[in-house]
Amino acid sequence: MTLFQELILISLGKREQFSRRLTDKDWGSIYTEAQRHSLVGILLTGVEQVVASGESRPKFLMQWIAMGLALEKRNRLLNVRCKEITKIFNGLGLCSCVLKGQGVAMLYPNPLRRQSGDIDLWVEGDRGDIYKILKARWNVGETVIHHAEVEIFKDTPTEIHFIPSFTYSPFLYRKYKKFFKRCADRQFANYDKTVGFAYPTPDFNAVYSLMHIFHHVLHEGIGLRQLLDYYYILKSLGKEQQLQVFEEMRYLGLAKFAEAVMYVEQRMFGLEPEFLLCKPDGKTGRRLLEEIELAGNFGKYDKRYQHVDRKSRMDVYLHNVKRNFVFFKFAPSEVLWAPIWKPCHFVWRKLKGYS
Structure with a gap:
């Protein structure tokens, strides 16, 4: 250790x-x-x-403490912004739900010390309709299949989600969309008056957050912060919810990845056996942990990217296609579909007129 x-x-x-x-x-x-x-x-x-x-x-203890205080200040600001953005979309007649971030932080013993990022807001409605609403009111940046970057606040980056997540396989993507449609109303209704915004229910979070980790592992890399988020999500589940969640994961093709994640949760955070969704897979789990340790938060510290021009879509594309084959065992369909999906998505964005 x-x-x-x-x-x-x-x-x-x-x-x-x-x-x-x-x-x-x-x-x-x-x-x-x-x-x-x-x-x-x-x-x-x-x-x-x-x-x-x-x-x-x-x-550097004082520097560490200063960073902690800065994080607390940032989290207070984000809590205010989440409340404000919820009111904005309510005023437009649209329900919303804050994904990840400030909602997951509520599960921590000290929510203000969780390192925060941007605001991810899932908004109800059709992608095309939501995009028109966004373009009519704000500066809209890069728009992809599941979200758009929107400048609503000068001090807080914001992503407006049409759906919470996606997958490279078109067959699994259909299942993802059905899952989100089935769960949507309950998430938008999970409004917390104490903070002034809605955030996901524990059972939905357990599935969605695993999707998020899964996608980032394949796309660029993931750090332990997201796995610690998942630790607290797992501890928030009841026994019946655990069984239901793992059945959803089987349906959505996430069961093998869940086995690897359970290993990481137990190994790094000492997650107690009663909170595991399934039996950990040591072989794939060790491979996942190696990848986490190599990449760091969202792959920002991955030395394998040193010779890749991150501003070049082609360089990043070729690097990721090659890198992803190490994940073939627990994500064969994603690894095989990714090289096809990415250029198709690029063309789709251009045809839609998205930035």
């Missing part, structure tokens, strides 16, 4: 202290990993605990 993993467990209340006294070099390595996986705020809780118990202080 690495010192970084020990700090994760300390921060989750599953360990009291490190296995040995830390050096400045140890603290530096831990801090670097915390940044790579966007866990600086969450792990600050563990740092405070061990320092209070007499552990050596990291030289």
Whole structure:
């Protein structure tokens, strides 16, 4: 077990202290990993605990605390923006639901310390109709099959989702759409008066968040922050919901990936057996964990991209096609369909006139 993993467990209340006294070099390595996986705020809780118990202080402790305070300030702003954007779309006669981010943060012991990103808002209605509404009111950036980047607030990047997620396989995509249609009304109705916006129910979140992780693993890479989100989502499920969720995953072709994720949840966060959706698969799970450790948050730290021009769609496309074959065992249809889907999607966007 690495010192970084020990700090994760300390921060989750599953360990009291490190296995040995830390050096400045140890603290530096831990801090670097915390940044790579966007866990600086969450792990600050563990740092405070061990320092209070007499552990050596990291030289940059005050910098770490300052970052934690900045995260808390940012989360307060995002909570306000989520409430405001909900009112905006309600005023347009459209129901909405905040995906990921501020909704998932509600499951954390200290929601304000979760490292936040942008606002992902799922809006009810047809893609074409929603797009027209967006274009008539705001600057609309890149628009893809499932969402559009929209400048609604100057200080908060926003993605408006037509559907929560997608898949490269056209056959699985049809199943995804049926699943979202069946669950939509319940998600839009899951309004929390204390925060002023709706966010997904635990059972929906357990399926949708796995889709999100799955897509990013194939598309660019994923960090431990999203897996920690999933840890808290799993702990929010009841026993009957667990069975229902895993059946949905079978239907949606996510069962093998779920087995790999369960391994990561148990290995990195010490998830108790009663919260597992299925038996962990050590072989595919270890491969997934290797990929997570290599890529970091959304693949930003993936050294395999060093010789790839990220501004070149073709370079990124060819790199991802090659890279994705390591995931063939738990995502064969996605790996095989991705090289076909991506150029087709590019043409589809141009024909639709999307940015």
